[in-house]
Amino acid sequence: QKEVEQDPGPLSVPEGAIVSLNCTYSNSAFQYFMWYRQYSRKGPELLMYTYSSGNKEDGRFTAQVDKSSKYISLFIRDSQPSDSATYLCAIRGNTGKLIFGQGTTLQVKP
Amino acid sequence: NAGVTQTPKFRVLKTGQSMTLLCAQDMNHEYMYWYRQDPGMGLRLIHYSVGEGTTAKGEVPDGYNVSRLKKQNFLLGLESAAPSQTSVYFCASTSGNEQFFGPGTRLTVL
Numbered sequence: 001q002k003e004v005e006q007d008p009g010p011l012s013v014p015e016g017a018i019v020s021l022n023c024t025y026s027n028s029a030f031q032y033f034m035w036y037r038q039y040s041r042k043g044p045e046l047l048m049y050t051y052s053s054g055n056k057e058d059g060r061f062t063a064q065v066d067k068s069s070k071y072i073s074l075f076i077r078d079s080q081p082s083d084s085a086t087y088l089c090a091i092r093g094n095t096g097k098l099i100f101g102q103g104t105t106l107q108v109k110p
Numbered sequence: 111n112a113g114v115t116q117t118p119k120f121r122v123l124k125t126g127q128s129m130t131l132l133c134a135q136d137m138n139h140e141y142m143y144w145y146r147q148d149p150g151m152g153l154r155l156i157h158y159s160v161g162e163g164t165t166a167k168g169e170v171p172d173g174y175n176v177s178r179l180k181k182q183n184f185l186l187g188l189e190s191a192a193p194s195q196t197s198v199y200f201c202a203s204t205s206g207n208e209q210f211f212g213p214g215t216r217l218t219v220l
Contacts, residue, residue: 043200043211102152
């Protein structure tokens, strides 16, 4: 079993839709949870990170962590074509290294 | 600031050839990382460094070597390239919880 699992998609939605991206993880000791966005042929860039359980909101983006279920989510409200990218969840383990999910490719159609 | 830069951007090698990928960062970060990204596999850590003169193995280190002679530079070497090393390689450096990524190097081994 991989330490972090993420559905690779692809996910295609119409402009304005609410998007839900999800990851599961196996180690309950993980504390830091991150979402990276990667545009085609570019390096990943940090979108949001949360510590422990709960929600964090930044504009149209909301990151949610449920440690009891070992489940993390990223919600995008009012999705835009410019949100089309690959979204990678990442978890920082005790060693400080990041463990990435496989990434979900999102396409928002105008 | 240029952030994290990588050279070259593209390279084609023949099986058995060697090459070195250069990563440079101007943010005075202590930690630097080399990842490879393959379809459906997410980002996998090859080697990393916690400071000048130090290196350590990541998840997939076989076939690669690294050096960190200067704080700002992290080199990834392939001594005898194999087709299985065809991938996109990303370098990253860390400040706190955020990893900053370079633009990537696309390597094809024929």
